[in-house]
Amino acid sequence: MRATDCLLTIPIAFALVGCQVGCDGERPPRPVQPRPPQLDDGGVGAGTPDPTGDGGTRVGEPQTSQYLDAPPGSLDMFFTGLRAIEKGDGGARVLISEFGDSHTAGDYMTGHMRHMLQAKFGDAGRGLVGAGKPPVTHYYQKDVVFGRSGQWTGAVGGKRTDEEPFGILGIRVSGQKKGAQLWVETCATCAAGKSTSQFEIFYYVGPDRGALKYRVDDGAWQKLDTRATAIEPPHPARQVVAVQDGPHKLTLEHAGGGRVDLFGVALERLGKSGVIVDNYGIVGRRITQLRAWDWAIIGEQLATRDPRLVVLQYGTNEADDQTTILEDLAKAYDDTIVRVRAAAPTASIIILGPPDMGAREGGKSCDRVKPPKRGIDAGVIPECEWHTPGILRDIIAVQHAAAARNKVAFFDTFAAMGGPEQMHVNFLADPKVAFGDHVHFTEIGYQRWAEAFVTALLDNYARWKQQQAP
Numbered sequence: 001m002r003a004t005d006c007l008l009t010i011p012i013a014f015a016l017v018g019c020q021v022g023c024d025g026e027r028p029p030r031p032v033q034p035r036p037p038q039l040d041d042g043g044v045g046a047g048t049p050d051p052t053g054d055g056g057t058r059v060g061e062p063q064t065s066q067y068l069d070a071p072p073g074s075l076d077m078f079f080t081g082l083r084a085i086e087k088g089d090g091g092a093r094v095l096i097s098e099f100g101d102s103h104t105a106g107d108y109m110t111g112h113m114r115h116m117l118q119a120k121f122g123d124a125g126r127g128l129v130g131a132g133k134p135p136v137t138h139y140y141q142k143d144v145v146f147g148r149s150g151q152w153t154g155a156v157g158g159k160r161t162d163e164e165p166f167g168i169l170g171i172r173v174s175g176q177k178k179g180a181q182l183w184v185e186t187c188a189t190c191a192a193g194k195s196t197s198q199f200e201i202f203y204y205v206g207p208d209r210g211a212l213k214y215r216v217d218d219g220a221w222q223k224l225d226t227r228a229t230a231i232e233p234p235h236p237a238r239q240v241v242a243v244q245d246g247p248h249k250l251t252l253e254h255a256g257g258g259r260v261d262l263f264g265v266a267l268e269r270l271g272k273s274g275v276i277v278d279n280y281g282i283v284g285r286r287i288t289q290l291r292a293w294d295w296a297i298i299g300e301q302l303a304t305r306d307p308r309l310v311v312l313q314y315g316t317n318e319a320d321d322q323t324t325i326l327e328d329l330a331k332a333y334d335d336t337i338v339r340v341r342a343a344a345p346t347a348s349i350i351i352l353g354p355p356d357m358g359a360r361e362g363g364k365s366c367d368r369v370k371p372p373k374r375g376i377d378a379g380v381i382p383e384c385e386w387h388t389p390g391i392l393r394d395i396i397a398v399q400h401a402a403a404a405r406n407k408v409a410f411f412d413t414f415a416a417m418g419g420p421e422q423m424h425v426n427f428l429a430d431p432k433v434a435f436g437d438h439v440h441f442t443e444i445g446y447q448r449w450a451e452a453f454v455t456a457l458l459d460n461y462a463r464w465k466q467q468q469a470p
Contacts, residue, residue: 067416068456069400070350070409075457078348079464081308085121085273092273093124095305097280097344099290100313100352102138104281108443111142112450114277115191120458122274126193128202128305129279131252131262132182134173138283143193144267150180150254157282158289165204165294167236167263168301170282172204178256184265185249197245197270201252202263202301206234210258215251216243226260236263236297238304245269263301278305287314288332291339299343307347310340315354315399316439319392326398333402350409351399355449358386358423358438386427386438388420416452 081094096113098104118124129141136154152175157166166172173182187193201214201224209226224239241250254260268276290312302310312333318324333351340349360366366384396414403410414420426434426445433445441449 067412067452068409068460069403069412070460071404071407074407074409075309075348075350075460075464077346078309078457079461082121082275082461083465083468085275089273091271093268093276093306094121094274094309095124095127095276095278095307096309096311097278097302097305097307097347098311098313098352100281100311101285101315101317102281102283102440103316103354103446103449104279104313105138105283106140106281106440106446107142107279108441108446109450109453110277110279110281111192112447113454114143114275116450116454117275117277118192122272123192123195123269124272124274124276125196125198125266125268126186127268127276127278128169128264128266129184130169130171130264131173131201132184134171136171139171141279143187143190145185145187145249146183148180148182151175151177152180152182157293158285165236165261165263165297167202167204168298168305169264169280170285170290170293171263173262175254175260175262176258178254180254181251182253182262183249183251184267186247186267188247193267195246195269196248196267197243197272198266198268199241199243199248199250200266200268201239201241201250202265202304203237203239204234204261204263205232205237206259206261207232208258210260211255212260212262213253213255214239214241216241216248221253223255227258236300242270245272263297266305278307281313284317285314286317286332287312287336288328290314291332291336295339295343299339302340302343305344307344310344310347310349311352312336312340312349313352313354315392315395316357318395319354319357319389320359320439324391324395326394329395330398330402333399334406337402337406337408348409349406350411351403352411352453353396353399353413354392355413355417355441356388356420356422357392358427359389360384360386386424388423393420411453411456413449413453416456417449 078094081092084092085094098110104110126144129144129146130139132148133139133146134154135148135152136156152173155162155166155172155174157170186196199216203212203226205226205228207228207230209228212224212226213221214224215221228234250265252262318329337349340347360383362383369381369384392414396412400410400412423434423438427436427438431444432442434441
């Protein structure tokens with residue numbers, strides 16, 4: 001169960017201004033589904049525009065489950081959890097924990113995954129979100145309401161000026177001044193996250209820390225001391241707050257006595273069978289950074305969350321960096337998978353490959369070149385044409401090899417969404433499927449990515465169930 005939906009209406013690629021108080025209901029209506037270019041019948045790749053207008057598949061259209069490579073047994077933990085829900089096992093809970101970059105951080109793709117899977121298997125809660133509205137750039141979560149008042153600071157994993165610990169969300173919120181508040185709340189108008197029966201506060205204990213107060217709705221304040229004893233090392237901790245299943249608001253307040261550090265709040269529906277989708281995305285991040293963060297904290301929090309599927313969604317930022325070393329990338333996947341398995345031994349793991357992206361040989365200097373009046377693409381010089389960078393395929397190959405080597409699943413988003421040279425086509429579609437940065441999708445594009453991924457998982461789940469039948 002989760003707490004907030006301060007939704008962006010444009011992609012993460014742009015510097016969106018987060019609201020102090022967020023609500024899913026504040027978003028504009030969902031865009032109308034597009035009627036993009038069609039495919040011809042002559043073997044043109046999926047998503048390639050058909051100049052004759054005769055074909056069938058839409059731009060960025062999800063394809064079949066052939067793009068999911070799952071070694072035998074690699075998804076058994078996840079599938080066993082789904083099967084327990086379908087069999088009616090009381091309180092069967094299947095958590096999907098997705099680490100990732102900006103494609104994950106916006107919660108568009110994971111939000112659609114949440115809606116699809118909860119519609120089929122049940123709503124077990126919103127899951128883990130930040131503590132209120134973290135004062136950091138690009139924090140977005142769907143299906144939850146959140147906010148803050150007073151003075152708080154935020155630290156983000158991967159930002160050079162910020163120091164550990166960051167926690168599983170990659171974000172730490174800190175307060176020094178008594179009376180400052182944060183809050184998370186179920187969202188009555190959202191597609192998910194309408195109810196919770198438990199709040200779980202994730203915080204940090206240390207010898208110089210202060211006190212925290214919390215209350216549910218308009219109830220009495222309860223005090224939570226975050227100060228450790230003199231001989232006790234700093235460590236992550238959590239406080240469970242049980243409530244009657246339904247709509248609720250949790251308010252956290254700095255109670256004085258020193259600094260308070262918070263990692264997040266989880267909202268779940270105990271005893272309700274179903275799926276939860278956690279979003280641990282940070283804009284601009286890479287698998288090497290996730291591996292390098294403090295897994296004494298991340299690992300403990302991941303173990304506490306107890307997922308049945310861990311998704312590693314990276315690759316776009318690696319492809320945008322000419323200094324990326326493929327050997328280091330491969331080792332980062334090996335090491336991270338080891339860390340995930342140690343923390344969540346009952347979870348399946350899947351590497352979610354990146355989608356297509358566009359780059360120009362001329363780089364940002366092309367932005368100063370005015371297009372001819374005849375049309376947006378008329379007479380564009382070759383150096384300013386958008387093309388798939390060659391390294392993207394290399395990174396996908398490294399990811400696929402790492403998945404095979406470690407016997408975890410791999411989903412080829414690049415192929416499933418149409419292959420190379422698609423992002424400019426997606427940008428030109430009406431309505432747009434991608435934004436002008438040629439990296440990020442609109443909500444339509446992220447919905448299609450989620451549909452492709454979830455469809456592949458459920459197709460494999462259906463085959464798995466047939467194999468399990470006596």
